[in-house]
Amino acid sequence: MTLEANAVDSVFKALADPTRRLLLDRLREHNGQTLRELCEHLDMARQSATQHLDVLRRADLVIVVRRGRERLHYLNPAPIHDIEERWISGFDKPRLRTLNAIRNQAEEIAVTATSIPTxxxxxxxxxxxxxxxxxxxxxxxxxxxxxxxxxxxxxxxxxxxxxxxxxxxxxxxxxxxxxxxxxxxxxxxxxxxxxxxxxxxxxxxxxxxxxxxxxxxxxxxxxxxxxxxxxxxxxxxxxxxxxxxxxxxxxxxxxxxxxxxxxxx
CATH class of the missing domain: 3.30.530.20 (START domain)
Structure with a gap:
């Protein structure tokens, strides 16, 4: 198996778990969170959340950036972008692009005040x-x-x-x-x-x-x-x-x- 195939497999494996998808959603809504902030609304032990984050880090879906004593977690779009280009874009990209534009517009109307993420x-x-x-x-x-x-x-x-x-x-x-x-x-x-x-x-x-x-x-x-x-x-x-x-x-x-x-x- 090639390195590229291994990388793709690790991304799909990471995305298969609902808790890890929830963590990514939290970072998409508010990028650059500490472990404590990410765990605030999770019904699990801090150690379990850390294990999920480790899986996301190994798949390069999450990047940790140090700011002084803090370790901030950021969503890395690169692996998802690669999957979109390789697996999704060839199927029905014009229709998917239209649906995505409609969804984005609806989200912008629904959200009255949002911070600009890093x-x-x-x-x-x-x-x-x-x-x-x-x-x-x-x-x-x-x-x-x-x-x-x-x-x-x-x-x-x-x-x-x-x-x-x-x-x-x-x-x-x-x-x-x-x-x-x-x-x-x-x-x-x-x-x-x-x-x-x-x-x-x-x-x-x-x-x-x-x-x-x-x-x-x-x-x-x-x-x-x-x-x-x-x-x-x-x-x-x-x-x-x-x-x-x-x-x-x-x-x-x-x-x-x-x-x-x-x-x-």
Whole structure:
């Protein structure tokens, strides 16, 4: 059995249990919860809940991010997205897309006030931590897989720019470097509308090495609205897929993956 098949099996196994689905629903409603918060409304011992969360973590459906002494649990959409692309999209995608749009609209009408969740996405790359760090911070490399050059000296307090590579030199995103710990952690502010009267969102890149691979976790916090959440929910998976392809094959994907959301719209 291939590694891909094992990964798919672990996701289906994790989703088969109603308690684990309930935990995922809780994270979908309010991402970034501690174990205590998740256990508040569960009729089970803390140890049993921990065991269920361990299954979800092994399936990469849940990611744990440390914030000081706290361990926050986040829903990782990557495995579910992969299943949707492999198993669902080929059956009746236009009809399913329509039904999903109707459901989303109904949910938006029903909910009068909701908080904007933090977005977390993780991917595994066959590369070293140093190579992934370079891919995130080298302007020439980001230009290859992102169609933008990320320009900075990447020192804490420095500015960075997300410049187009179409010859216009236009800058679409700006920000500041908050933390820079090569080759494991980079934290930046992310301002796509710098003139807006609001605090910038914050992106954290966490690079964790394990033998010949790394896990790259991207956390995007302080989102101003659901419109931006929707945009980055399409954008980050596409950008990271292109980065992964470049790291593992030496080439980016044959078509720009972020264009797929425009085709499916």
């Amino acid at each position: 977005y977390v996405y993780a991917t595994y790359i066959r590369a070293s931590a140093e190579q992934v760090w370079q891919a995130l911070t080298d302007a020439d490399l980001t230009a290859k897989y992102w169609n933008h050059a990320n320009v900075s000296d990447w020192q804490p307090g420095s500015t960075w720019e997300h410049r187009r590579v179409d010859g216009s030199g236009a800058v679409d995103v700006v920000g500041k470097v908050i933390e820079s710990e090569p080759p494991t952690r980079l934290v930046i502010t992310f301002e796509d509308t710098p003139d807006a009267a609001r605090e910038p969102s914050v992106v954290t890149f966490l690079i964790e090495a394990h033998q010949e691979i790394v896990r790259l976790t991207v956390t995007h916090e302080n989102l101003p609205n659901r419109e931006m959440l929707g945009g980055i929910s399409h954008g980050w998976p596409a950008v990271l897929a292109n980065l992964k392809s470049l790291m593992e094959t030496g080439e980016v994907l044959p078509q720009a993956p972020w264009d797929m959301s425009k085709v499916d719209a």
